[in-house]
Amino acid sequence: MEVGILAYGGYIPQSRLQRSEIFKTHAWINPGLKGLSKGERSMANWDEDSVTMAVEAARDCLADHDRNDLSGLYMASTTFPFLDRQNAGIVADALSLSSGIQTLDFASSQRAGTSGLTVALQMSGNAGKPILFTTAEKRHTKGASTLEFTTGDGAAALMVGSGDVITRFVGSHTEAVDFVDHYRGEQASYDYQWEERWIRDEGYFKIVPAAVTALLEKTGVSATDITTFCFPSAARNVAASLAKKLGLPEQSVADNLQANCGETGTAHAVVMLVHALETAKPGDKILVASFGQGCDALLFEVTDAISKLAPRQGISGSLARRRAETNYAKFQAFNKLVTLDLGIRAEVDKNTGLTTLYRNRKMAQGMVGGQCSKCGTAQFPKSNICVNENCGAIDTQEDYPFADRVAKINSFTADRLTFSPNPPAYYGMVQFEGGGRLMADFTDIDPEGELEVGTNMKMMFRVKDYDDNRGFRRYFWKATPVNPQSKGE
Amino acid sequence: MASGIKDKVAILGMGCSAFGERWNDNAEDLIVEAFIEAIEDAGIDKSQINAAWFSTGIEEQHVGKSAVPLSMALRLPNIPVTRLENYCASGSEAFRGATYAVASGACDIALAVGVEKLKDTGYGGLPQRNRGSVNDLFWANASAPGSFAQLATAYRAKHDVSAMDLKRAMAHISVKSHDNGAKNPKAHLRNRIDEDKVMNAPMIAEPLGLFDCCGVSDGAAVAIVTTPEIAKALGKKDLVTVKAMQLSASNGREAQHNSWDGSHFVTTRAAAKRAYEEAGISNPREQISLFEVHDCFSITELVTMEDLFISGEGRAVFDIMDGFFDADGKVPCQIDGGLKCFGHPIGASGLRMIYEMYLQMQGRAGERQRSQEPIFGMTHNLGGFPHQNICSITIVGKEGA
Numbered sequence: 001m002e003v004g005i006l007a008y009g010g011y012i013p014q015s016r017l018q019r020s021e022i023f024k025t026h027a028w029i030n031p032g033l034k035g036l037s038k039g040e041r042s043m044a045n046w047d048e049d050s051v052t053m054a055v056e057a058a059r060d061c062l063a064d065h066d067r068n069d070l071s072g073l074y075m076a077s078t079t080f081p082f083l084d085r086q087n088a089g090i091v092a093d094a095l096s097l098s099s100g101i102q103t104l105d106f107a108s109s110q111r112a113g114t115s116g117l118t119v120a121l122q123m124s125g126n127a128g129k130p131i132l133f134t135t136a137e138k139r140h141t142k143g144a145s146t147l148e149f150t151t152g153d154g155a156a157a158l159m160v161g162s163g164d165v166i167t168r169f170v171g172s173h174t175e176a177v178d179f180v181d182h183y184r185g186e187q188a189s190y191d192y193q194w195e196e197r198w199i200r201d202e203g204y205f206k207i208v209p210a211a212v213t214a215l216l217e218k219t220g221v222s223a224t225d226i227t228t229f230c231f232p233s234a235a236r237n238v239a240a241s242l243a244k245k246l247g248l249p250e251q252s253v254a255d256n257l258q259a260n261c262g263e264t265g266t267a268h269a270v271v272m273l274v275h276a277l278e279t280a281k282p283g284d285k286i287l288v289a290s291f292g293q294g295c296d297a298l299l300f301e302v303t304d305a306i307s308k309l310a311p312r313q314g315i316s317g318s319l320a321r322r323r324a325e326t327n328y329a330k331f332q333a334f335n336k337l338v339t340l341d342l343g344i345r346a347e348v349d350k351n352t353g354l355t356t357l358y359r360n361r362k363m364a365q366g367m368v369g370g371q372c373s374k375c376g377t378a379q380f381p382k383s384n385i386c387v388n389e390n391c392g393a394i395d396t397q398e399d400y401p402f403a404d405r406v407a408k409i410n411s412f413t414a415d416r417l418t419f420s421p422n423p424p425a426y427y428g429m430v431q432f433e434g435g436g437r438l439m440a441d442f443t444d445i446d447p448e449g450e451l452e453v454g455t456n457m458k459m460m461f462r463v464k465d466y467d468d469n470r471g472f473r474r475y476f477w478k479a480t481p482v483n484p485q486s487k488g489e
Numbered sequence: 490m491a492s493g494i495k496d497k498v499a500i501l502g503m504g505c506s507a508f509g510e511r512w513n514d515n516a517e518d519l520i521v522e523a524f525i526e527a528i529e530d531a532g533i534d535k536s537q538i539n540a541a542w543f544s545t546g547i548e549e550q551h552v553g554k555s556a557v558p559l560s561m562a563l564r565l566p567n568i569p570v571t572r573l574e575n576y577c578a579s580g581s582e583a584f585r586g587a588t589y590a591v592a593s594g595a596c597d598i599a600l601a602v603g604v605e606k607l608k609d610t611g612y613g614g615l616p617q618r619n620r621g622s623v624n625d626l627f628w629a630n631a632s633a634p635g636s637f638a639q640l641a642t643a644y645r646a647k648h649d650v651s652a653m654d655l656k657r658a659m660a661h662i663s664v665k666s667h668d669n670g671a672k673n674p675k676a677h678l679r680n681r682i683d684e685d686k687v688m689n690a691p692m693i694a695e696p697l698g699l700f701d702c703c704g705v706s707d708g709a710a711v712a713i714v715t716t717p718e719i720a721k722a723l724g725k726k727d728l729v730t731v732k733a734m735q736l737s738a739s740n741g742r743e744a745q746h747n748s749w750d751g752s753h754f755v756t757t758r759a760a761a762k763r764a765y766e767e768a769g770i771s772n773p774r775e776q777i778s779l780f781e782v783h784d785c786f787s788i789t790e791l792v793t794m795e796d797l798f799i800s801g802e803g804r805a806v807f808d809i810m811d812g813f814f815d816a817d818g819k820v821p822c823q824i825d826g827g828l829k830c831f832g833h834p835i836g837a838s839g840l841r842m843i844y845e846m847y848l849q850m851q852g853r854a855g856e857r858q859r860s861q862e863p864i865f866g867m868t869h870n871l872g873g874f875p876h877q878n879i880c881s882i883t884i885v886g887k888e889g890a
Contacts, residue, residue: 343612344610344611344612344617345612345617348617348618348619349619350625352625352626353622356622356623356626357626360623360626363626363627364626364627377746379745379746380745381627383741387740387741387742387745387746388746389740389742389746389748410643410750410751411639411640411642411643411751411752412639412642413634413635413636413638413639413642413694413695413697414692414694414695415630415631415632415634415635415638415693415694415695416691416692416693416694417614417632417634417635417693417694418617418630418631418632418635419617419630420630424692424694424695425630425631425632425635427629427630427631427635428629428639428642429639429643429751429876431747435747436745436747437744437745437746437747438627439628439629439631439636439744439874439876440629441629441630453642453643453645453646454646464626464627465625474625474626476626476627
């Protein structure tokens with residue numbers, strides 16, 4: 001049965017660090033960085049990692065899709081928060097997916113994103129139900145490195161399977177070549193990179209054409225028929241040169257989002273694909289390739305069904321949810337590139353009882369509360385006895401998910417006393433449509449005062465606490481304005 | 490309906506340490522300081538005490554667990570001693586334990602001791618700490634000022650008060666407490682301030698600035714209670730008796746049910762209503778002579794004036810600006826400086842409030858003595874957060890009033 005993409009979703013963090021501000025700090029050590037100092041890069045908030053971004057992209061992709069109608073949840077990244085704890089499993093839990101699905105992590109290469117997608121497409125033909133493929137990256141980059149400028153943080157998600165596909169999966173080809181343009185060893189925090197000219201001439205220009213040519217031959221599609229060529233490379237003109245070399249139409253070269261996002265690591269090929277799908281037309285042929293110890297090349301053909309896909313945030317919507325960040329020191333602090341005096345309040349032990357977490361994971365990771373089957377009162381957390389004083393029924397509560405419900409602010413504050421990696425800590429009482437409330441942490445708040453009693457808020461999956469002593473982190477949901485005001489030029 | 494506590498228990502003696510940054514004293518030193526004053530005031534021997542209740546809020550910062558630290562500090566003769574904690578209302582709980590024991594007839598003379606040694610954390614403000622293993626999974630990263638600050642946003646939305654008018658009334662509260670604290674030799678903060686200083690202070694949790702927040706202090710307070718009959722037999726005259734003691738604990742409605750608007754304290758209203766009934770007070774605005782309320786933050790005092798049914802709903806701002814609660818106003822509130830300036834050693838605060846009432850009723854309050862003779866004094870001791878808290882209300886007064 002024919003397989004392909006059923007839906008897409010995207011997520012780019014709200015903050016866009018101005019590259020000119022990075023350059024200002026580093027000009028003294030490397031004036032040559034000036035060439036990279038234009039535009040902006042996406043910058044994850046302190047409470048975002050690859051898992052949280054993957055969750056947001058997945059929520060965007062799923063929209064109203066029945067969450068029981070999935071056979072798998074895959075995630076690709078080279079910056080997984082956990083090396084031994086399945087990250088896709090956390091994403092699946094946050095989405096409240098059933099336990100009867102296949103979950104898989106794809107890692108260790110800048111083409112993990114396309115490799116994982118290829119596997120998902122191959123598997124989904126036999127899976128019966130669709131597979132949700134997610135990929136996210138938050139690369140750790142050294143200060144004053146090229147990557148610090150050209151990298152961005154972000155995620156994308158694709159639901160793949162058979163049925164009413166918006167793009168048909170035409171075929172794929174992989175060239176596996178242990179070409180080490182860069183690497184990151186077991187104990188290393190940062191990538192080690194070889195000369196760019198060698199990577200371009202011997203890597204991009206030899207390995208990618210081999211993969212693409214093989215794919216076109218295999219599928220019988222002519223290079224001139226390609227409508228869109230998604231190839232992530234921050235280096236200028238690499239994709240255009242490849243297109244020329246391969247005989248792809250000049251206008252097929254897709255925007256690599258360097259101007260307003262940066263390259264989102266192994267997620268970027270899929271981020272570019274999602275971005276392309278947002279404006280694709282039936283009949284378009286989209287070629288996706290990505291480079292990393294070889295090359296994956298995938299070919300898709302857009303179908304009529306794309307016009308029926310419900311509107312979503314996608315990459316364009318994420319990019320529009322934007323706030324310019326002009327404080328490079330904040331980026332350094334969030335990414336531990338500087339050691340700041342956080343005060344004794346920051347020393348509180350954030351140990352998580354794994355028994356406690358497991359027992360309460362529906363509440364803590366899925367934000368599932370309860371609804372009294374007797375009086376209908378929704379409440380968080382779920383409890384044995386109904387909170388409605390006029391009811392008080394015992395053992396009547398049924399699972400009631402809160403994560404996708406809109407809430408209104410009842411009260412709030414901006415707290416400069418409590419420890420927060422990004423003070424002030426915003427939090428307040430939010431009241432959900434349909435009932436239920438929570439004294440909730442807020443995130444992605446504009447300090448220029450966008451909050452009022454009555455402001456509509458939505459929940460986002462975020463890191464609640466980092467336990468640096470043990471290398472653990474716990475996640476929960478935080479409230480953020482549904483319609484943030486775009487500010488901060 | 491139970492007959493209540495009214496006039497069944499009399500205060501035999503009280504003591505209170507100086508509050509403040511007691512860098513060179515352990516909690517035990519503070520306990521002994523307050524206890525010596527109380528036992529001398531009571532005029533009894535330690536051996537006449539039948540049982541003791543011992544309150545602390547954050548005992549892991551000082552004495553550790555159990556009642557043993559109190560029993561050891563005072564070398565009590567192996568009598569029953571109970572340690573208790575109920576957020577910032579702990580001190581009132583110690584008093585309630587001792588009072589109920591006497592009222593029940595189980596004890597002739599009972600002791601209540603509250604202490605807190607907070608200035609061993611290395612930083613200002615209350616200790617940042619965990620909230621319990623499950624709560625830590627989902628509770629907001631909330632501090633005390635940040636939690637109470639939210640009363641202001643909800644109060645403004647409900648009563649359509651401008652941010653400036655509310656902030657000005659809050660400032661008046663703090664200025665008044667500093668004026669009163671300046672006259673109190675045991676107070677932590679004894680400097681006078683003006684409204685501009687409050688309004689322009691650094692922000693702690695919007696809209697609460699530094700001077701909207703009470704002091705975090707070291708200190709101890711002690712009460713010795715007995716029956717009116719025993720007090721008289723011991724030669725005491727003009728007794729101060731307990732008229733009412735009511736406690737109310739949140740049940741999750743404020744935190745989890747949308748029937749609470751965030752602008753007031755559900756528990757305070759419930760406890761106040763019951764306390765007035767127990768004390769036989771029908772018109773508190775006219776009948777109560779003095780208040781000590783839990784002014785952890787200026788906004789808390791403001792909304793509490795309404796929750797105690799002294800000011801009408803939405804009217805506290807006007808009463809405050811009219812000087813109704815000033816030391817020379819109709820019903821003074823925090824005549825000793827309150828938590829704001831006397832200080833807030835958590836486990837001792839509820840007892841400290843009663844101590845002030847006891848002194849005022851006996852005319853022993855020195856420079857800050859209320860000129861009109863007080864008849865009923867009301868204390869309000871609140872612990873936790875506006876959305877989940879413990880409220881304790883005590884009314885004391887002249888015997889027979």
